[in-house]
Amino acid sequence: MYLLTDEIAFPPIEETSPEGILAFGGDLKPERLLLAYKNGIFPWYSHDEPIIWWSPDPRMILFPEDLKVSKSMKQLLRRETFKVTYNTAFERVIQACAIIQRPGQDDTWITTEMEEAYIQLHKMGYATSVEVWRDEKLVGGVYGIDLGHVFCGESMFSLESNASKYGFIHLVEKLKTTGCQLIDCQMHTNHLASLGAYEVPREVFLSYL
Structure with missing residues:
Protein backbone atom coordinates (compact mmCIF):
# COMPACT_ATOMS: atom_id res chain seq x y z
CA MET A 1 0.00 0.00 0.00
CA TYR A 2 1.36 3.43 -0.97
CA LEU A 3 2.45 5.85 1.79
CA LEU A 4 2.24 9.51 0.80
CA THR A 5 5.06 11.96 1.48
CA ASP A 6 5.08 15.77 1.64
CA GLU A 7 4.98 15.82 -2.16
CA ILE A 8 1.51 16.78 -3.46
CA ALA A 9 1.02 13.68 -5.60
CA PHE A 10 -0.83 10.36 -5.70
CA PRO A 11 0.09 6.97 -7.12
CA PRO A 12 -1.63 5.71 -10.29
CA ILE A 13 -5.27 4.72 -9.79
CA GLU A 14 -4.35 1.25 -11.03
CA GLU A 15 -2.58 0.67 -7.71
CA THR A 16 -5.86 0.88 -5.78
CA SER A 17 -6.61 -2.18 -3.65
CA PRO A 18 -9.72 -4.32 -4.34
CA GLU A 19 -11.34 -2.59 -1.33
CA GLY A 20 -10.81 0.80 -2.96
CA ILE A 21 -7.85 2.06 -0.92
CA LEU A 22 -5.19 3.90 -2.92
CA ALA A 23 -2.86 5.36 -0.28
CA PHE A 24 -2.27 6.30 3.35
CA GLY A 25 -0.84 9.36 5.04
CA GLY A 26 -0.05 12.78 3.65
CA ASP A 27 -2.12 15.73 4.80
CA LEU A 28 -5.35 17.59 4.10
CA LYS A 29 -3.84 20.70 2.57
CA PRO A 30 -6.17 22.38 0.05
CA GLU A 31 -3.76 21.63 -2.81
CA ARG A 32 -3.74 17.92 -2.04
CA LEU A 33 -7.51 17.72 -1.54
CA LEU A 34 -8.25 19.48 -4.81
CA LEU A 35 -5.78 17.25 -6.68
CA ALA A 36 -7.48 14.25 -5.14
CA TYR A 37 -11.00 15.22 -6.14
CA LYS A 38 -9.93 16.14 -9.67
CA ASN A 39 -8.59 12.59 -10.00
CA GLY A 40 -11.48 10.71 -8.43
CA ILE A 41 -9.84 10.27 -5.01
CA PHE A 42 -11.20 11.25 -1.59
CA PRO A 43 -10.18 10.89 2.09
CA TRP A 44 -12.22 8.71 4.43
CA TYR A 45 -10.95 7.54 7.80
CA SER A 46 -11.69 7.50 11.55
CA HIS A 47 -10.08 9.64 14.22
CA ASP A 48 -7.77 6.80 15.37
CA GLU A 49 -6.50 6.02 11.85
CA PRO A 50 -4.04 7.67 9.46
CA ILE A 51 -5.56 9.54 6.52
CA ILE A 52 -6.84 6.91 4.08
CA TRP A 53 -7.33 7.86 0.41
CA TRP A 54 -10.00 6.02 -1.58
CA SER A 55 -11.01 5.49 -5.18
CA PRO A 56 -13.68 2.76 -5.03
CA ASP A 57 -14.77 0.53 -7.88
CA PRO A 58 -17.65 0.68 -8.68
CA ARG A 59 -18.47 4.36 -8.17
Whole structure:
Protein backbone atom coordinates (compact mmCIF):
# COMPACT_ATOMS: atom_id res chain seq x y z
CA MET A 1 0.00 0.00 0.00
CA TYR A 2 1.36 3.43 -0.97
CA LEU A 3 2.45 5.85 1.79
CA LEU A 4 2.24 9.51 0.80
CA THR A 5 5.06 11.96 1.48
CA ASP A 6 5.08 15.77 1.64
CA GLU A 7 4.98 15.82 -2.16
CA ILE A 8 1.51 16.78 -3.46
CA ALA A 9 1.02 13.68 -5.60
CA PHE A 10 -0.83 10.36 -5.70
CA PRO A 11 0.09 6.97 -7.12
CA PRO A 12 -1.63 5.71 -10.29
CA ILE A 13 -5.27 4.72 -9.79
CA GLU A 14 -4.35 1.25 -11.03
CA GLU A 15 -2.58 0.67 -7.71
CA THR A 16 -5.86 0.88 -5.78
CA SER A 17 -6.61 -2.18 -3.65
CA PRO A 18 -9.72 -4.32 -4.34
CA GLU A 19 -11.34 -2.59 -1.33
CA GLY A 20 -10.81 0.80 -2.96
CA ILE A 21 -7.85 2.06 -0.92
CA LEU A 22 -5.19 3.90 -2.92
CA ALA A 23 -2.86 5.36 -0.28
CA PHE A 24 -2.27 6.30 3.35
CA GLY A 25 -0.84 9.36 5.04
CA GLY A 26 -0.05 12.78 3.65
CA ASP A 27 -2.12 15.73 4.80
CA LEU A 28 -5.35 17.59 4.10
CA LYS A 29 -3.84 20.70 2.57
CA PRO A 30 -6.17 22.38 0.05
CA GLU A 31 -3.76 21.63 -2.81
CA ARG A 32 -3.74 17.92 -2.04
CA LEU A 33 -7.51 17.72 -1.54
CA LEU A 34 -8.25 19.48 -4.81
CA LEU A 35 -5.78 17.25 -6.68
CA ALA A 36 -7.48 14.25 -5.14
CA TYR A 37 -11.00 15.22 -6.14
CA LYS A 38 -9.93 16.14 -9.67
CA ASN A 39 -8.59 12.59 -10.00
CA GLY A 40 -11.48 10.71 -8.43
CA ILE A 41 -9.84 10.27 -5.01
CA PHE A 42 -11.20 11.25 -1.59
CA PRO A 43 -10.18 10.89 2.09
CA TRP A 44 -12.22 8.71 4.43
CA TYR A 45 -10.95 7.54 7.80
CA SER A 46 -11.69 7.50 11.55
CA HIS A 47 -10.08 9.64 14.22
CA ASP A 48 -7.77 6.80 15.37
CA GLU A 49 -6.50 6.02 11.85
CA PRO A 50 -4.04 7.67 9.46
CA ILE A 51 -5.56 9.54 6.52
CA ILE A 52 -6.84 6.91 4.08
CA TRP A 53 -7.33 7.86 0.41
CA TRP A 54 -10.00 6.02 -1.58
CA SER A 55 -11.01 5.49 -5.18
CA PRO A 56 -13.68 2.76 -5.03
CA ASP A 57 -14.77 0.53 -7.88
CA PRO A 58 -17.65 0.68 -8.68
CA ARG A 59 -18.47 4.36 -8.17
CA MET A 60 -21.89 5.81 -7.29
CA ILE A 61 -22.87 8.69 -9.58
CA LEU A 62 -25.89 10.77 -10.52
CA PHE A 63 -26.44 12.68 -13.72
CA PRO A 64 -28.55 15.74 -12.81
CA GLU A 65 -31.09 14.92 -15.51
CA ASP A 66 -31.62 11.46 -13.96
CA LEU A 67 -32.79 12.85 -10.62
CA LYS A 68 -35.86 11.00 -9.34
CA VAL A 69 -38.37 12.91 -7.22
CA SER A 70 -41.14 10.88 -5.59
CA LYS A 71 -44.74 12.05 -5.48
CA SER A 72 -44.50 12.70 -1.77
CA MET A 73 -41.36 14.80 -2.24
CA LYS A 74 -43.00 16.75 -5.06
CA GLN A 75 -45.82 17.60 -2.66
CA LEU A 76 -43.33 18.84 -0.05
CA LEU A 77 -41.57 20.95 -2.66
CA ARG A 78 -44.83 22.45 -3.92
CA ARG A 79 -45.81 23.36 -0.37
CA GLU A 80 -42.35 24.87 0.21
CA THR A 81 -42.24 22.88 3.44
CA PHE A 82 -38.67 23.98 4.16
CA LYS A 83 -36.55 27.00 3.35
CA VAL A 84 -33.29 26.30 1.48
CA THR A 85 -30.18 28.48 1.48
CA TYR A 86 -26.64 28.07 0.16
CA ASN A 87 -23.34 28.78 1.91
CA THR A 88 -24.89 30.64 4.85
CA ALA A 89 -23.94 28.12 7.55
CA PHE A 90 -21.22 25.86 6.17
CA GLU A 91 -19.56 25.22 9.53
CA ARG A 92 -22.86 24.30 11.16
CA VAL A 93 -23.67 21.86 8.35
CA ILE A 94 -20.36 20.01 8.48
CA GLN A 95 -20.47 19.88 12.28
CA ALA A 96 -24.01 18.48 12.18
CA CYS A 97 -22.93 15.87 9.63
CA ALA A 98 -20.11 14.89 12.00
CA ILE A 99 -22.21 14.34 15.12
CA ILE A 100 -25.46 12.89 13.77
CA GLN A 101 -26.05 9.23 14.65
CA ARG A 102 -26.17 6.92 11.63
CA PRO A 103 -27.41 3.29 11.60
CA GLY A 104 -24.52 0.82 11.80
CA GLN A 105 -21.94 3.54 12.39
CA ASP A 106 -20.40 3.93 15.85
CA ASP A 107 -17.91 6.67 15.03
CA THR A 108 -17.68 9.64 12.67
CA TRP A 109 -15.26 9.89 9.77
CA ILE A 110 -15.57 13.69 9.84
CA THR A 111 -12.73 14.35 12.28
CA THR A 112 -11.78 17.77 13.61
CA GLU A 113 -8.94 17.73 11.08
CA MET A 114 -11.43 17.08 8.28
CA GLU A 115 -13.74 19.85 9.49
CA GLU A 116 -10.90 22.38 9.49
CA ALA A 117 -9.73 21.31 6.02
CA TYR A 118 -13.16 21.61 4.40
CA ILE A 119 -13.91 24.89 6.12
CA GLN A 120 -10.70 26.17 4.53
CA LEU A 121 -11.86 24.89 1.13
CA HIS A 122 -15.18 26.65 1.71
CA LYS A 123 -13.39 29.94 2.38
CA MET A 124 -11.49 29.40 -0.88
CA GLY A 125 -14.77 28.93 -2.78
CA TYR A 126 -14.52 25.19 -3.48
CA ALA A 127 -16.65 23.63 -0.76
CA THR A 128 -20.39 24.33 -0.89
CA SER A 129 -23.13 23.83 1.68
CA VAL A 130 -26.88 23.60 1.34
CA GLU A 131 -28.90 24.50 4.43
CA VAL A 132 -32.48 23.35 5.07
CA TRP A 133 -34.49 25.33 7.61
CA ARG A 134 -37.76 24.92 9.46
CA ASP A 135 -38.52 28.45 10.61
CA GLU A 136 -35.18 29.53 12.11
CA LYS A 137 -33.95 26.02 12.97
CA LEU A 138 -31.37 24.20 10.82
CA VAL A 139 -32.98 20.80 10.25
CA GLY A 140 -30.95 19.42 7.35
CA GLY A 141 -28.04 20.04 5.06
CA VAL A 142 -25.60 18.82 2.44
CA TYR A 143 -22.01 19.75 1.66
CA GLY A 144 -19.48 18.85 -1.01
CA ILE A 145 -16.76 20.01 -3.38
CA ASP A 146 -17.78 21.95 -6.48
CA LEU A 147 -15.36 21.41 -9.38
CA GLY A 148 -17.63 23.23 -11.83
CA HIS A 149 -18.50 20.40 -14.22
CA VAL A 150 -18.66 17.88 -11.36
CA PHE A 151 -20.05 18.20 -7.83
CA CYS A 152 -18.49 15.79 -5.32
CA GLY A 153 -20.99 15.11 -2.56
CA GLU A 154 -19.45 14.53 0.85
CA SER A 155 -22.17 14.17 3.47
CA MET A 156 -25.67 15.16 4.49
CA PHE A 157 -27.72 15.20 7.66
CA SER A 158 -31.37 15.40 8.60
CA LEU A 159 -33.09 16.25 11.88
CA GLU A 160 -36.55 16.02 10.32
CA SER A 161 -37.92 13.45 7.91
CA ASN A 162 -36.97 14.23 4.28
CA ALA A 163 -35.01 17.38 5.18
CA SER A 164 -31.70 16.24 3.67
CA LYS A 165 -33.46 14.82 0.61
CA TYR A 166 -35.28 18.14 0.19
CA GLY A 167 -31.97 19.99 0.25
CA PHE A 168 -30.30 17.53 -2.12
CA ILE A 169 -33.10 17.88 -4.67
CA HIS A 170 -32.80 21.67 -4.51
CA LEU A 171 -29.04 21.35 -5.00
CA VAL A 172 -29.39 19.11 -8.06
CA GLU A 173 -31.94 21.43 -9.63
CA LYS A 174 -29.57 24.36 -9.07
CA LEU A 175 -26.60 22.43 -10.49
CA LYS A 176 -28.59 21.81 -13.67
CA THR A 177 -28.54 25.56 -14.30
CA THR A 178 -24.82 26.06 -13.61
CA GLY A 179 -23.38 23.61 -16.14
CA CYS A 180 -22.68 20.78 -13.72
CA GLN A 181 -22.69 17.53 -15.68
CA LEU A 182 -22.20 14.92 -12.97
CA ILE A 183 -22.64 14.40 -9.23
CA ASP A 184 -20.12 12.09 -7.59
CA CYS A 185 -21.91 10.20 -4.81
CA GLN A 186 -18.83 8.07 -4.05
CA MET A 187 -20.38 4.92 -2.53
CA HIS A 188 -23.76 3.20 -2.74
CA THR A 189 -26.53 4.02 -0.29
CA ASN A 190 -30.21 3.19 -0.63
CA HIS A 191 -30.97 6.86 0.08
CA LEU A 192 -29.00 8.00 -2.99
CA ALA A 193 -30.28 5.14 -5.14
CA SER A 194 -33.85 6.26 -4.42
CA LEU A 195 -32.92 9.64 -5.91
CA GLY A 196 -31.66 8.15 -9.17
CA ALA A 197 -27.98 7.55 -8.44
CA TYR A 198 -26.40 4.29 -9.61
CA GLU A 199 -23.04 2.55 -9.76
CA VAL A 200 -20.67 2.51 -12.73
CA PRO A 201 -17.20 0.99 -13.14
CA ARG A 202 -14.45 3.28 -11.86
CA GLU A 203 -12.89 3.61 -15.30
CA VAL A 204 -16.22 4.89 -16.65
CA PHE A 205 -16.47 7.42 -13.81
CA LEU A 206 -12.91 8.61 -14.42
CA SER A 207 -13.65 9.08 -18.12
CA TYR A 208 -16.61 11.31 -17.14
CA LEU A 209 -14.45 13.16 -14.64
